[in-house]
Amino acid sequence: MRELKERILKDGRALSETVLKVDSFLNHQVDAKLMYNMGTYFKEYFKNHGITRILTIESSGIAPTAMTALQMELPMVTLKKQQSKILNGEVYQTTVHSFTKVMDYELTLSKKYINADDKVLIIDDFLANGEAALGAARLVEEAGATVAGIGIVIEKSFQVGRGKLEEKGYDVYSLARIGKLGENLIEFLD
Ligand code: 5GP
Numbered sequence: 585m586r587e588l589k590e591r592i593l594k595d596g597r598a599l600s601e602t603v604l605k606v607d608s609f610l611n612h613q614v615d616a617k618l619m620y621n622m623g624t625y626f627k628e629y630f631k632n633h634g635i636t637r638i639l640t641i642e643s644s645g646i647a648p649t650a651m652t653a654l655q656m657e658l659p660m661v662t663l664k665k666q667q668s669k670i671l672n673g674e675v676y677q678t679t680v681h682s683f684t685k686v687m688d689y690e691l692t693l694s695k696k697y698i699n700a701d702d703k704v705l706i707i708d709d710f711l712a713n714g715e716a717a718l719g720a721a722r723l724v725e726e727a728g729a730t731v732a733g734i735g736i737v738i739e740k741s742f743q744v745g746r747g748k749l750e751e752k753g754y755d756v757y758s759l760a761r762i763g764k765l766g767e768n769l770i771e772f773l774d
Contacts, residue, residue: 585625585759589772591618592738598765602712603684604738610709614647622759623651626707626735629757631656633732635705637698639663639724641691641716644709648737652707661697663720666690676726680719684712691719693727700728711736711758714745721754733757740765741773 597605609615626648638660640649646662653660669677669690676693698704706720711734721731731754739746739758742765749756764771 585622587618587621588737588760591615592760592762593770596770598767598770601766602740602743604710604740604762604765604770606738610647610737611644616647616651619647619651620655622648622737623653623655625759626652626705626757627655630705630733630735633705633755634703635732637661637702637729638705638707639693639698639720640707641665641720645707648709649707652705652735658705659697661693663723664692666692676723678719678722678726680715682715691716691723693723695727698724698727698729702727702729703732704729705733705735706731707735707737709737711739711745711749711756712743714743714748717745717749717754718752721749721752735759738762 595608599605638653638658641663649660674695677690679688680691681688704724717734724731733755736758739761741761741763746756761773763773
């Protein structure tokens with residue numbers, strides 16, 4: 585997505601060789617028009633995948649996912665990040681490790697908001713090591729539903745996430761793929 589790549593080059597900041605900060609338009613301040621345009625791209629790519637529901641992970645996945653759900657006219661569900669396990673049988677939960685924050689959290693999905701016959705699109709803001717997306721996919725499959733695709737706003741292609749998702753057979757579509765990060769350096773794959 586050309587508009588996104590130009591915005592990353594203009595406003596993104598590589599904090600290290602692995603972490604990109606995009607606080608001014610995606611993770612803190614949000615450019616709603618850009619989020620809407622992301623929705624157009626996700627809709628175009630996934631329109632023939634038979635998707636019935638879109639899942640994202642709080643909080644930075646919410647804005648682009650809401651815009652996609654709006655354009656695809658589908659329900660959107662936000663997976664919650666909880667610190668400890670809930671043991672009441674009303675939710676699906678799985679532990680996810682965050683390498684960026686060096687912590688574990690429990691990804692939580694209420695059983696009310698997914699059905700076994702759902703074909704689910706998972707959308708997240710970043711793909712790095714793939715732990716968040718794999719956790720979301722585990723919850724979908726625990727519910728008996730199908731992962732119909734994974735949409736990513738910014739993929740850091742030099743990390744192992746895409747490989748892990750493709751190994752599981754998931755169709756991964758990223759709006760921007762970064763090949764290299766460094767001091768004053770952001771390089772895209774294509
Ligand atoms: P993964 O689970 O693929 O290792 O990491 C994905 C999650 O970590 C995303 O949901 C995102 O919140 C966070 N993340 C990973 N890398 C970055 C990064 O370079 N910048 C920002 N802002 N978040 C990141």
